[in-house]
Amino acid sequence: MLKSLSSPICVVITHLLFTGWSSADSHENFQWFSWRGPDGNGVSHEAYEDWKFNDKPNWTYNLKGRGTPVIADGKMFVFGYRGEGEEVEELIVCLDAKSGKKEWEYSFRDYISDTIYDRYSIGSAAIDPDTKNVYLQTTNGLFVAFTSEGKKLWEHSMMERFGRLTFPNGRTGAPIVEGDLVIMHCITSYWGKQGPARDRFYAFDKTSGDIVWISEPGIAPKDSSFSTPIVETRYGTRVFYAGTGDGNLVCVNALNGKPLWRFHMSYGGVNSSPLIYKDTVICPHGKENIDTTEEGRMISVKIPESIDFKSPQKVLPESTEIWRNETVSFTSSPILVGDRVYQVSKVGELVCVDAKTGEILWHLKLGNDNLHASPLYCDGKLFVPIFGGKFYIIEPGDKSGEILHTMEFDGNLIGTPAICEGRLYLHTTKQLYCWNFSFSKITGKKWPNINQGVAGKAFEVRTIPTDVLLQPNQKQKLKFQSLDEKGHVLSEIKNADFSKFIPPTAKVKTEMDASFEKNSISTSENAKTSAGAWKGGSGELSGIFRGRVLDRIPFNEDFESYKAIIDSTIDPGEKFAFPPLPWIGARFKWEVREIDGNKALRKTLDRVLFQRAMTFIGHPDLNNYTMQADVMTDGNRRIKSDVGLVNQRYLIVLKGNANQLEVSSNQERLKVSVPYKVKYKTWYTLKTRVDLDSDGTAIIKGKVWPKGDDEPSKWTIEVPHKNGHGKGAPGLFGFSPQSQKPVFVDNISIIPSK
Known part of the structure; x- marks a missing residue:
């Protein structure tokens, strides 16, 4: 429901709309490929x-949302969600931007995420200006590409493929398209050097979906971040700036992912998307400052004049900061108009800031608070959503802003408006709205072309994909590119030679059980679970890529072959071995230890970030398997931990404190349990499987019994799930509240379901 609170602008009759605008005119000058607009700064x-505005919407579409629609050639792509309880699902919907008529949609079910309440679709899609293909990351990290007609091109489950972590806040953000790459970021805990949790940027080939580079520009994160990178040509190449979950403002080479510099500004995540103003970057945040006990500020950082591309990432000193002011914005992003920055603060004030000095020129109270929603500028006016449901059209001046129009909506305003081809679009947590502007003439500009700079001499070889995942008896054709030191692609290398390589700094010194021949990497029928790096190239040029081999089913692991020879720094006198290297995030979440005369997997307790640990041990495309393991929780009468298995995107968990066997996917969407008395320091056998009926309903089954006893004939729990998950990587789960009591897993077995 929409209420008009004030409207000094007269209502115009319908036939005046779009006068002077012919339907034969091209869409070329009227596109909205990304939520931040053509320059990445929130300006249309x-x-x-003769612009006029009528507060009556031209059309509405019944879809809840928290992001911004994007538009190409008259087609709108909207990220939203629908349903209640178990039926909640996210969607990408393609609408006719003029009429609001649906052309196609694709839905996604949440799985094994920490998202709470209905914190879905806090993000937006992005469109490739060349192909008009559409890219989207869902709340739980499914990164997917579609054609504009709705054909799925490729997808990656970032959680199961790269160890993406999820958070209760649901903040997802938006990818960006840069040349032949589509770039996104999230916090991951992967394997080897990329095992520690970090806010990483991932660049994929926009056509094939192959991973091109992975960048780690920060330090250990304290929070997630959905800051959208802003890109420019500098240092003779393409670079982007973004906030990260570790409180840094970072600069990264967009062509090859090399971190160039970072500026530490906060102890928490920086969620706002930064601005480029001349030779500075402007960015606010809303967490604790690193040099005061106060929360939040807006800063301007001087961009270094030059960069040594062969040197490690530079950490900018405090003196790099040009100015700061007290504007606090936790997740809303600023916009830049000339020399003025406009920002909606955490307390609902529209603030106008001098971009050169940081001086706050004026502020206008619009609401009590604000979350996520950011303003948009177009043709001399600010379009400002406020979290509580009010929406303003404001004409900014030198000393204040004049409110031209005010509307109020049911639900919240969390996304940012979009303007395209003389229409205003706004997504609320209830529905999507479209208004037609009235005007006698409209003009626009083409989306800016990319200037990648001038290429130099050949410097290195890049392998695509740069991270390979294989199963036994598989082959991956590789592509090799010659790059200069700034990341420009000079040529494709027809023939290269690579061999196995163990980095000197590797904690676990292993090799990938595969072979390289004729520009391909392949595994034999008997290839073992393994991981490692490859080094090689062509002539004097060299490069490195990494790869993993994961077992096919049947598969089993009892850990008896592991040698516990590493001294524990947490438990003096104890020794351990690292778990299998290719298991995602395993090295920082689990250790192999001697338990009751046998080797078993024990959850680590030295990282509170991993008190809830999920580790995937198989391929994301596996399905129709039965998984079994021996499990044990430590504890006492007052506190016991939880331990379980992941089967086809469902958790089957033995809940220690609750004395239950529980089936869940997302705790808010699907959670069913039955009583089961759990004794601490007692081994149990846990068996799971997922059966998919012909109508798409998944039946999740679990049974548990004391280790050594006869297996019961009946399942302890059976849970139906409509439109269930048809595939998913097997995995291990452990939850140690506040990292106090460990859990143990042993004798893992995965076999095909009969």
Whole structure:
């Protein structure tokens, strides 16, 4: 429901709309490929003569949302969600941007995420200006590409493939398209050097979906971040700036992922998307400052004049900061108009800041608070959503802003408006709205072309994909590129030679059980679970890529072959071995220890970030398997930990404190349990499987019994799930509240379900 609170602008009759605008005109100058607009700063280049606004929407579409629609050639792509309880699902919907008529949609079910309440679709899609293909990351990390007609091109389950972590806040953000790459970021805990949790940027080939580079520009994160990178040409190449979950403002080479510099500004995540103003980067945040006990500020950082591309990432000193002010914005992003920055603060004030000095020129109270929603500028006016449901059209001046129009909506305003081809779009947590502007003439600009700089001499070889995942008896054709030191692609290398390589700094010194021949990497029928690096190239040029081999089913692991020879720094006198290297995030979440005369997997307790640990041990495309393991929780009468298995995107968990066997996917969406008395320091056998009926309903089954006893004939729990998950990587789960009591897993077995 929409309420008009004030409207000094007269209502115009319908036939005046779009006068002077012919349907035969091209869409070329009227696109909205990304939520931040053509320059990445929240500004639309459309301009109108005789502009007027009628607060009555031209159309609405019944879809809940928290992001911004994107538009290409008259097609709108909207990220939203629908349903209640178990039926909640996210969608990408393609609408006719003029009429609001649906052309196609694709839905996604949440799985094994920490998202709470209905914190879905806090993000937006992005469109490739060349192909008009559409890219989207869902709340639980499914990164997917579609054509504009709705054909799925490729997808990656970032959680199961790269160890993406999820958070209760549900903040997802938006990818960006840069040349032949589509770039996104999230916090991951992967394997080897990329095992520690970090806010990493991932660049994929926008056509094939192959991983091109992975960048780690920060330190250990304290929070997630959905800051959208802003890109420019500098240092003779393409670079982007973004906030990260570790409180840094970072600069990364967009062509090869090399971290160039970072500026530490906060102890928490930086969620706002930064601005480029001349030779500075402007960015606010809303967490604790690193040099005061206060929360939040807006800063301007001087961009270094030059960069040594062969040197490690530079950490900018405090003196790099040009100015700061007290504007606090936790997740809303600023916009830049000339020399003025406009920002909605955490307490609902619209603030106008001098971009050169940081001086707050004026502020206008619009609401009590604000979350996520960011303003948009178009043709001399600010379009400002406020979290509580009010929406303003404001004409900014030198000393204040004049409110031209105010509307109030049911639900919250969390996304940012979009303007395209003389229409205003706004997504609320209830529905999507479209208004037609009235005008006698409209002008626009083409989306800016990319200037990648001038290429130099050949410097290194890049392998695509740069991270390979294989199963036994598989082959991956590789592509090799010659790059200069700034990341420009010079040529494709027809023939290269690579061999196995163990980095000197590797904690676990292993090799990938595979072979390289004729520009391909392949595994034999008997290839073992393994991981490692490859080094090689062509002539004097060299490069490195990494790869993993994961077992096919049947598969089993009892850990008896592991030698516990590493001294524990947490438990003096104890020794351990690292778990299998290719298991995602395993090295920082689990250790192999001697338990009751046998080797078993024990959950680590030295990282509170991993008190809830999920480790995937198989391929993301596996399905129709039965998984079994021996499990044990430590504890006492007051506190016991939880231990369980992941089967086809479902958790089957023995809940220690609750004395239950529980089936869940997302705790808010699907959670069913039955009583089961759990004794601490007692081994149990846990068996799971997922059966998919012909109508798409998944039946999740679990049974548990004391280790050594006869297996019961009946399942302890059976849970139906409509439109269930048809595939998913097997995994291990452990939850140690506040990292106090460990859990143990042994004798893992995965076999095909009969």
